[in-house]
Amino acid sequence: MELVEKIKKSSVTAFISRIPKLHLAAVAGLGAILLSTQLLSNNKTPERQRTTISLPVTVSSPSIAPTIAESAPQTNSAAQWRTEKLKIRNGDTLSSLFKRAGLNDRKMMNFLAATDDKASFNKLLPGKTLEFSLNKEGDIEQLSYVLSKLERYTFSKDNERYSLEKELREPDIRIAARTGIINSSLYLAGTDAGMDDKLIMELAEIYGWDIDFALDIRKGDSFRILYEEHFLDGEKLRNGPILSAEFINQGQVFSAVRYVHTDGRSQYYTPEGKSMQKAFLRAPVDFRRISSNFNPRRLHPVTKTVKPHRGIDYAAKTGTPVWSSGDGKVIKSGYSKYNGNYVVIQHGGGVQTKYLHLHKRKVKTGQRVRQKQVIGTVGATGRVTGPHLHYEFLLNGAHRNPRTIVQKLPKAESISTKIIDDFHRQTQPLVVQLEAETATLLALNSKGSQNKAL
Incomplete structure (x- = not known):
């Protein structure tokens, strides 16, 4: 014990000896002042005395107090x-979607039993999204069926x-305009011209009868x-x-306007009210190029003989x-050695159309079809040199040129x-806005071209 006490005394003595004398004096002075203050506070005097003490500043590591946000428990x-x-x-x-979310069929049945709006899930559309919000126990707190940024159903x-x-x-x-040559x-x-595929095809469909x-x-x-152009939150x-x-083809001007009927149907008409839609399309396929035109004296590509190519x-x-x-x-959906897979359709007014060399047929004999309904796909069946569609147009049993005959056939009803x-x-x-917007657009394009030239 004596040895321990000697070590303690020597340690304290060594520690004190290392403290600067100025600091020791300050600490001694502070102790005296505190003692005096304590004695004065014991005397019951009507007035309190406040003493301000200036102490030498020492550098120490700052302590960081936790913020309210860090210390407060999460209540949300x-x-x-x-x-x-x-x-x-x-x-x-x-x-299958519940299982991909880590939920079994029991939890799915519990969810369906607890909601009266099951019809929302009758038709799950590919490409759309289901969002599961699960609590710590893995139970559903929210389930959202997101059809688009504009349409969402949340349970x-x-x-x-x-x-x-x-x-x-x-x-x-917002209204926008585009022009092209x-x-x-x-x-x-x-x-x-800055148009996407959908917009280009919509333009082609408007004029598909002309x-x-x-x-x-x-x-x-x-x-x-x-x-x-449709925007949401600026996007x-x-x-x-x-x-x-407006489409100018070989000098001929074709104008069209969109009219929305009272029942919500929208159709395209000429500015005078004549329907752009006609009984027959000019072309029955989303084509890229054509290998041969209407030619009664055509040289057959396989036999190399002159045969009518109607x-x-x-x-x-x-x-x-x-x-x-x-x-x-x-009236016929079948196959033959020369025609390959083919479809023949009977229309009103004595008109018949034929579609030959199909890869696949999508309709059956006796089936009724609507204009622009898919009836097959382009192929190379039968006697052919490559994939293509052979299209024929007959009026009262006689072959007619599809490029010209459709213009002479009855049209859809005009505005009453x-x-x-x-x-x-x-x-x-x-019509007026189209004129104004395209004039502005052309002026801007012209100015931009001039600036590039400079």
């Missing part, structure tokens, strides 16, 4: 949920039941369109419909969809006199 239970976002695939069922747990909240948002609509094809001209975009297009043809979602358009060959990749050029009834005033009120501003 939603922040503790785990979210699983699953994109719906082809063939998915609600059961939220409330007292052991799930209530449905529908979120439907409206996009901001064709050098080789409509598709390339549309791409150069213009064959493989045979009729010439260099220097031009177009201009007025259309909607562009998609292009909306074409509102008005139709048009549309060369396209195998599998390209082929659609019916008009409403009608399939009962609604012609409403038609003009709705569409005339679109």
Whole structure:
């Protein structure tokens, strides 16, 4: 013990000897002041005395106090949920989606039993999303069926039941214009004008009864369109419909405007109210090029003999969809050595159309079809040199040139006199706006070209 006490005394003595004398004096002074203060506080005097003491500053490591946010417990239970976002695939069922989210069939059945709005899950659309919000126990707190950024259906747990909240948002609509001049094809001209594929195809569909975009297009043809652009929170979602358009083909002007009927149907008409839709399309396939035109004295590519070629060959990749050029009834869907897979459709007014060398047939004999319904795909069956569609058009049993005959056939109904005033009120501003917007666009493009030249 004596040895321990000696070590302690020597340690204290050594520690004190290392403290600077100035600091020792300060500590001694501080102790005296504190002692005096304590003695004074014991005397019951009516006034308190406050003494301010200045001490030498010493550097020490700062201590960091925890912030309120760090020390306060997390009270928002939603922040503790785990979210699983699953994109719906082809063939998915609600059961398979639950399993991918880590939930068994029992939890799925419990969820369905606790909601009265099961119909929302009757049709799961591929490409859409299911979002599972799960608590710490792995139970569903929320389940959202997201169809788009504009449409969402959320099931939220409330007292052991799930209530449905529908979120439907409206996009901001802006009007835009595009113009183009064709050098080789409509598709390339549309791409150069800043149009996406959907917008280009919509333009082709509007004029699909008047213009064959493989045979009729010439260099220097031009177009201009007025259309909607849809935005949400400043972000562009998609292009909306074409509102008005003008296409100049070989010097002939084709104008179209979009009219929305009182029942919500939208159709395209000329500015005078005549329907753009006709009984037959100019071309029955989404073509890229044509291998041969209508030519009664055509040299057959296989036999090298002159045989009548009473139709048009549309060369396209195998599998390209082929659609019916008009409403009608399939009177034959079969196969032969020379025609390969073929379909024959009987239309009204003594018109018959034939589609030969198909890769696959999509309709059966006796089936009724609508205009632009897919009836097969382009192929190379029968006596052919490559994949293409051979298309024939017969009127009262006689072969007619599909490129010219459709213009002479009956057209769809025009705007009735009962609604012609409403038609003009709705569409005339679109014609004027198309003129103004494209004039501005052309001026800007011209100015930009001049600046580049400088």
